[in-house]
Amino acid sequence: MTDHRPLRGPATDKAARRTGAVRISGLSKRYAMGGKAMTVLDDINLSIRPGEFVSIVGPSGCGKSTLLRLIVGLDTDYDGEIRLDDTRVAGTGLERGLVFQDHRLFPWMTVAKNVEVALLNQKLPRDRRERVISEHLALVGLSDFGDAYPHQLSGGMAQRAAIARALANEPKVLALDEPLGALDALTRVKVQAELQRIWMEAGTTMIMVTHDVDEALFLGDRVVVMSPRPGRIARIVDVDLPHPRDRASPLLHRLKDEILAELTREPREDDGTLVTFPGRPRG
Amino acid sequence: MKRLASFALALAFPALVLGWWEWESRQGLGHAYAFAPLEQIARSFLEMLADGRLALHAGASLQRALTALLIGGTIGIVAGVATGLSRVLDRTASPLITVMRQVPILGWLPLVALWFGNGDGAKLLLVSLSAFYPTVLNTQKGMQAIEQRYAEVGRLYGFTRSQSLRMIAWPSALPLIFTGISQALAFAWIATIGVELLFSASAGLGTEMMAAQVAARTDIVLVCVACVGVMGFTLNQLFALLRTRLLRWQPATAK
Ligand SMILES: Nc1ncnc2c1ncn2[C@@H]1O[C@H](COP(=O)(O)OP(=O)(O)OP(=O)(O)O)[C@@H](O)[C@H]1O
Ligand SMILES: [Mg+2]
Numbered sequence: 001m002t003d004h005r006p007l008r009g010p011a012t013d014k015a016a017r018r019t020g021a022v023r024i025s026g027l028s029k030r031y032a033m034g035g036k037a038m039t040v041l042d043d044i045n046l047s048i049r050p051g052e053f054v055s056i057v058g059p060s061g062c063g064k065s066t067l068l069r070l071i072v073g074l075d076t077d078y079d080g081e082i083r084l085d086d087t088r089v090a091g092t093g094l095e096r097g098l099v100f101q102d103h104r105l106f107p108w109m110t111v112a113k114n115v116e117v118a119l120l121n122q123k124l125p126r127d128r129r130e131r132v133i134s135e136h137l138a139l140v141g142l143s144d145f146g147d148a149y150p151h152q153l154s155g156g157m158a159q160r161a162a163i164a165r166a167l168a169n170e171p172k173v174l175a176l177d178e179p180l181g182a183l184d185a186l187t188r189v190k191v192q193a194e195l196q197r198i199w200m201e202a203g204t205t206m207i208m209v210t211h212d213v214d215e216a217l218f219l220g221d222r223v224v225v226m227s228p229r230p231g232r233i234a235r236i237v238d239v240d241l242p243h244p245r246d247r248a249s250p251l252l253h254r255l256k257d258e259i260l261a262e263l264t265r266e267p268r269e270d271d272g273t274l275v276t277f278p279g280r281p282r283g
Numbered sequence: 284m285k286r287l288a289s290f291a292l293a294l295a296f297p298a299l300v301l302g303w304w305e306w307e308s309r310q311g312l313g314h315a316y317a318f319a320p321l322e323q324i325a326r327s328f329l330e331m332l333a334d335g336r337l338a339l340h341a342g343a344s345l346q347r348a349l350t351a352l353l354i355g356g357t358i359g360i361v362a363g364v365a366t367g368l369s370r371v372l373d374r375t376a377s378p379l380i381t382v383m384r385q386v387p388i389l390g391w392l393p394l395v396a397l398w399f400g401n402g403d404g405a406k407l408l409l410v411s412l413s414a415f416y417p418t419v420l421n422t423q424k425g426m427q428a429i430e431q432r433y434a435e436v437g438r439l440y441g442f443t444r445s446q447s448l449r450m451i452a453w454p455s456a457l458p459l460i461f462t463g464i465s466q467a468l469a470f471a472w473i474a475t476i477g478v479e480l481l482f483s484a485s486a487g488l489g490t491e492m493m494a495a496q497v498a499a500r501t502d503i504v505l506v507c508v509a510c511v512g513v514m515g516f517t518l519n520q521l522f523a524l525l526r527t528r529l530l531r532w533q534p535a536t537a538k
Binding site: 072074092093094097098100102104106107108109117118120121149150151169 | 433455532
């Protein structure tokens with residue numbers, strides 16, 4: 001847990017990084033609902049290379065958040081297998097991080113203290129800890145808001161603070177659940193570029209759920225397209241373009257059309273996206 | 284302008300009552316006894332202020348209420364945290380507390396008088412008990428209602444049990460704990476005057492009220508009543524300020 005990689009150091013040679021591989025095989029997840037079991041994820045198989053950026057898209061309710069929760073170990077009740085570098089996932093760990101769909105900053109702590117939460121169980125000397133916090137606040141453009149409380153931030157700012165918190169302890173694998181969903185279009189494009197830069201520098205394996213196909217393609221080495229009820233992988237699209245990418249690339253546009261076609265392939269008469277479960281927090 | 288209007292409105296009703304009072308007091312001698320003329324009340328007030336009697340009794344009551352709040356509130360918070368965190372303790376202690384709470388504070392009076400006499404210790408015990416209930420119940424409720432969403436963040440960052448307690452359970456319970464303390468403050472103040480009225484031994488506004496009633500000094504009774512009301516109100520307002528200051532992380536709508 002005492003990984004002292006320099007934060008703004010030279011780009012890590014991704015090929016040389018051998019840790020941060022995620023292997024998911026035969027993964028199924030059922031929830032008991034009103035006495036009967038409901039299959040949310042069915043036979044998911046996915047192998048993610050160390051340092052890879054995988055985007056996940058799919059209709060609402062197809063189990064994307066569930067999948068991320070399983071990967072980070074918040075939920076350990078599943079069939080099949082999830083391995084991080086050959087160790088079976090059996091709970092949470094500092095080497096796996098998650099940016100929640102809702103920001104989940106502690107309302108009783110300032111933004112800086114919230115970022116510090118991620119470093120509490122890292123053995124860092126005090127001054128270095130302070131530096132990591134201020135560097136990460138700067139990274140997401142919140143340098144002036146370290147002393148603000150979450151309720152004093154806009155939705156987008158809170159989400160950026162949550163990203164700073166997740167990045168601060170430099171996990172090997174970072175899962176992101178629609179991290180930019182609350183951002184306005186302009187900030188969104190900016191943070192996407194930031195995220196890409198951070199990812200390229202840190203070499204973290206990233207798995208990001210998004211509803212935005214452009215975003216999925218701009219950032220992902222691969223885009224996993226899921227289909228609902230039960231949640232399955234419908235298709236995996238390789239985005240064979242080097243980073244950093246040009247948004248105007250014709251390849252991205254062609255792939256976007258393909259993915260959109262996939263997502264709207266079979267018309268579903270009872271659209272599950274309209275079903276909501278009162279009382280269950282999103283994410 | 285709007286503030287001025289609402290201020291005038293707030294004063295209108297008391298002014299009306301005072302007018303009616305003064306009118307009653309002029310309806311003959313019998314009336315003047317029950318409704319001491321305003322002028323006489325004012326005179327007694329100034330007199331009590333000048334000879335330090337008011338300060339003595341008000342100070343004694345205030346000290347009693349705050350000491351009891353400290354004792355009962357502290358025990359209440361500790362007990363609330365303990366029963367809020369431990370199922371076993373909750374099962375053992377909570378039913379007893381719930382049953383005891385059904386007995387009004389003054390219902391304990393005969394027993395307490397029998398065991399401890401009617402000295403300051405007995406008074407303090409009863410007032411502390413009145414401060415204990417709201418703190419223990421609210422603290423317990425607060426500790427039990429930890430939001431799963433935040434607990435998950437703790438799990439993600441490998442929080443130890445003590446870290447979860449200090450950084451999640453305690454702060455998220457704080458608003459309810461403050462609600463408990465502010466209720467305890469109000470109850471302690473009421474109970475203080477109550478036990479002073481019934482155990483008239485040492486200084487206190489309640490004791491003075493009782494003595495004034497026996498001496499047929501309605502004017503002094505009224506000065507004490509007004510003093511109790513104003514002090515209770517002020518305590519409440521001061522605590523509300525403190526609460527806002529300490530819970531400044533809360534969005535304004537939650538206050
Ligand atoms: N704790 C739970 N108990 C029962 N069912 C659940 C629970 N959590 C999720 N589900 C169900 O699992 C399915 C997938 O939920 P999940 O949150 O993973 O969807 P999602 O793909 O993230 O959707 P969205 O895009 O709207 O966030 C939903 O049908 C939901 O009803
Ligand atoms: Mg989701």
